[in-house]
Amino acid sequence: MAWSEKLKLNKQLIKSVTEAGYMSPKEVQQKSLSRIFGGQDIIAVGHEGCGKTTTYVLAVLNRLKYNTEGVPNVLILVPEKDDVLAVIERFELLNRNKSLSIVGLYAAPGIESQMNALADGADVVVATPDRARAIYLKLGLNLNKVDLLIIDDAEKIVKQGLQLPVVELANSIDKCQHLVFSEVLHSRLEKMIEPFMNLPAIIEIDETGETIIETFPQVLYIVPNFGTKLNLLNLFMQDDELFTKTVIFVNTRQTAEKVYRSLQNRHKKNVALLNSTSIEINGLDSTDDFKTSPSVKILIIANDTTQEINLDGIPFILHFELPEEKETYIFRVAAGNISEEDETLAITFATDLELSMVKKIELAIGQKIPLGDIPEGVIIEKDKKDAELEAKKSKKSKDSEPVVGAAFHEKKASNVKNYNYSSGQKAKMNKKKKHS
Template sequence: MGRVSADSSLQANNPPSPPTFASLGVAAEICEALGEAGITHTFAIQELTLPLALDGKDLIGQARTGMGKTLGFGVPLLDRVFDDAAVAELDGTPRALVVVPTRELAVQVGVDLTLAAAKTPVRVTTIYGGRPYEEQIATLNDGIDVVVGTPGRLLDLHQRGDLLLDRVAVLVLDEADEMLDMGFLPDIETLLSALTHEHQTMLFSATMPGPILALARTFLHKPVHIRAEDPGASATHASTRQVVFKSHRMDKETVVAKLLQARGRGRTIIFVRTKRTAADLVTELSRRGFVVGAVHGDLGQGTREKALTEFRQGTTEILVATDVAARGIDVDDVTHVINYQTPDDPQTYVHRIGRTGRAGNSGTAVTLVGYDELAKWKAIDEELGLDTPEPPEWFSTSPEFFAALDIDPDVEGTVGPAREVAESTTSGPGRGRRR
């Protein structure tokens, strides 16, 4: 297995400008569509991936979340489907398949690929659970060239005979480690086994646990392993400032309410562990006058998509989410991530705080460690080398809290009159419209 890494010697005082997509040989139509969206130059993972991927080689792309993996595989995928003589002419059956772990990520990848394909005849669709089979089957029957979807629904449609895979020329597994964590590995192996003909496979992942490497050895042909940073680099973004402190459970709501009034705060994601906590926190913040959206498992897919759309568009600047959304929110200008509850493991912590400090922006990640969560935090701290095994104890009235997060000490725990919370935001047993 070959390996390519970004040379750390490039971190000089005057590093060269990254190459453009056009200079790397990407089709003019795709470059034009990207250019209209303000995207012309590549990130490191894209610069390293494109020459190999455009040539049809199998590869493993490894980079932290927020480093541009989607276009790293999406641009060469579209280029080959659109303009590669080695790929059969488009005839309405899929030429490319992108497999992702969550519905939210499927939607976001579909949006990005549709944008890049806007000047080409390539048709892109997303397929995932929570939507009627009939509308997805109708889309496939109408003719589609690139399918983005989650493993379970893709496998169902393939086994029913509605999703044809015999002409797929490019296969992508995105966020492979997350699919492993979510128990999708058997479905992935079944899908891969269905592609018995020659095709290109690209596997992208933030980490490379043993089962994922075994999958790569089994199903990829002489893949090149690409890393977009030094192998010893931190798992978290240097552009993300991490603030961690012990917070009493009864004080956390007020801490968050004041934190949401920090100077310079823009789009903010608040992560919680449970659906109940998400619903309760949305209700409490709404009572304090904040406009809040929610994404958690008790909400219908349409409601979750609406909340994510409003967050991306800036209609709602605060989003409370369980980890179902940790990899599906691809917004470059999230200024703050708040871990209202300490994550269960180091990888979840990395994925959560990776929602900020993206695409060259800076960000702030704040973790409120409950007294019963100290053991969990110490495990995260040790694994990631964060050097904060004993976080300080701060309250919503602590001067250190205000200073560390640039909050006016005179702010109140409310910002206005209570707002009504729609039932669709707090769905769950016994929940209705509340104030």
Template sequence: MKNTFEELKIAKSILKSLDDIGFKVPTPIQQKAIPKINSGGNLVGIAQTGTGKTAAYLLPLLTRLQKPEGNDPRVVILVPTRELAIQVGEDIAELTTYSELRHAAVFGGIGWTKHAELVEPGIDIIVATPGRLWDLYQEGVLRLKKVKHLVIDEADRMLDMGFMPQLKQLQEIIPARRQNLLFSATFSPAIEKLAEEFLDFYDKLEVAPSATTVSQVTQTAYKVPNYRTKLNLIRYLLEDEEKFTRVVIFVKTKEHAEGVFKVIQRKAEGEKRILHSNKAQNTRINAIQAFKSGDVRILITTDVSARGMDVSMVSHVINFDLPRDYDDYVHRIGRTARAGNKGDAITLIDPADEWHWKNILKLIRKDIELLPLPEEVEVLETEFGENQDQLREIDRQRKIDDPTFQGAFHQKKRKGSNKRSFDDKFSRSKERQKRKKRRKL
């Protein structure tokens, strides 16, 4: 096993940048992946976020490119979100401080002409979301005939977001003779199918079992009866400013994001920001940058908006809502305990979440400590509407486990299902009317 970047044969200009950044020792994924990438073969790397997987493919690729050449990119890195595109672009900028290699990060949400200006002078590496790469190709401002290396990063999220058609389109226009590198936090059947479609022969590298959580994260959970009590618990926890120094709160909807924000806006110290799909792109990017710099203490976000957020000093991740895609739990808590630091992940579980929580524990193969609610947290009564929603969800879960289960909300048979037909009732009614007439006569 190679224990230094020098032993991994990283270019001297890149080594100098690593020294400036303060990266001294390669992570396990880097130790295992870099020699395989250097060999030129195809690779599927399974690693959680926060393990150094981005540098695991960037370091050998930057080394192999050596210097600028021509105008067309030789490396294409596909990512699922604009935030991740920006992050990988920043990583490349840091690593190429002493190199003349040219790069650009392009993504949707802004006019393609701005990105056309970035690529027209010539680039060696392009980081892109699939849709924006296709835009630039279709407009004729980007040629892909010189591509030698294709990276698909966060492939599991790529599939979750429905990018498979775009990936297939791009496969048709990128030269067949290329090195393919696919990275994912999990190796689901869908990822295996994607690998088989894009990579004829490949080595699979798994630094930890699929869906394993980062070991430096301390995971705990609370059982909480309802939404309003969750808000009370969040407010109580965030009062401890010394412990909860930089916090990411995950919610399932923008409505919950706004609700959490309103509750902690005045009660919790420090700047707070929200990330969700209704927020403009610049607002989201600025919020992440402010969070990274430490100007923002609390970030409230949905899963999609948080992808690509690389912040090394997150003290806590709080799952206000459980994700319905269980792999997202692994991604979420990977926002803390990055770059060798420690962190805490706290999950709030309401009655409708308990079934999902058991499935998450099966996935990550861990038991997580359930903590009692602090005495200072006011436990409120569950409102009627929320209670009905919880019961319906619990019914749905039980039906999945037992298809014969009827439940409280199953469609009941109408009373009197054995009643006479309409024709029968009509004829009897006419008989009654005739009898009445005879009596009157």
């Protein structure tokens, strides 16, 4: 499908996008551009490289006209400095309107130069949330005329813990259209954007790679946090008859020791750590030693090891955490020339923040990883922030209760003051009384 009038791009933009090598619109552009031009809030979910950035750059260039006021009409929030520069580069590639001014805001020595650039005039601001908020609080970023707020790589922004500046900036804009682009959509992301999104359309680009890599049978368990992962792991490992030999991968040696101590309470000498550096922790030197050990049923391996790992013939490969590189995971679960006698199962635990890596893996292997149901016996731990908030609410509720035996008399209904009128409202009420 070539670029057509149905997408409502102006002729000059169609020419520039074609000359840039984009001969036809991708699925995300076909599904979202008309909605964007119609003024609707959207959430576009798709893998890296599916065309999300080009989509909103085209939407902005097609939308913006000559601006004489010198204040931003568009605010684009991205996770890091490199993302700011990449978005500006995409604008420069597709923009033929040389009068369009684009300013980037990101962490750099001195904030004055970026504030000066804004003072000189900007149509589009591309920024990291924390730097945009800092300059806004210094009154250097004018949001009064912003009518389009774009949040790109939203899942990475959540992972970096930048939800608060995003929400504050969004709430500081009086009224505008919101576009959110992300690789995944999960509860933490939904919690961030819910306060300001207005009946958004959700557009999902659910593609996988063409190359199908043969893997061991896989199952994915999505859990809310680290504590729940531990609870699920302990529940699985209780079945000694099923989990006869299990390798557990974690990202750091510190996490490996935490998992070890959690499992050791029940399994004692049945659990070991690869290349342990502590005399208090049962250790093994290789996976070959693990395979031949009559007592050790669980081997924990930190991803920081450079040792060659032989997983042949191990019944369960469990990723408690996903490695930073998808290739590492794929190498471990790729079936290769495995005989029919091998019955290895690859189990993965993932939180919301790890789902973007899951999507990358699925795209690379060309298949979806089946979801497993969380067993009923698993205790779901609360996130630390949610638990602290609930504790504060509970304490506040207790503090507000009357003390038994204290001098407390309930007011008559007519005397109870459970309202809080503004001064203007009081003036109106008094005026009515005088004329009644």
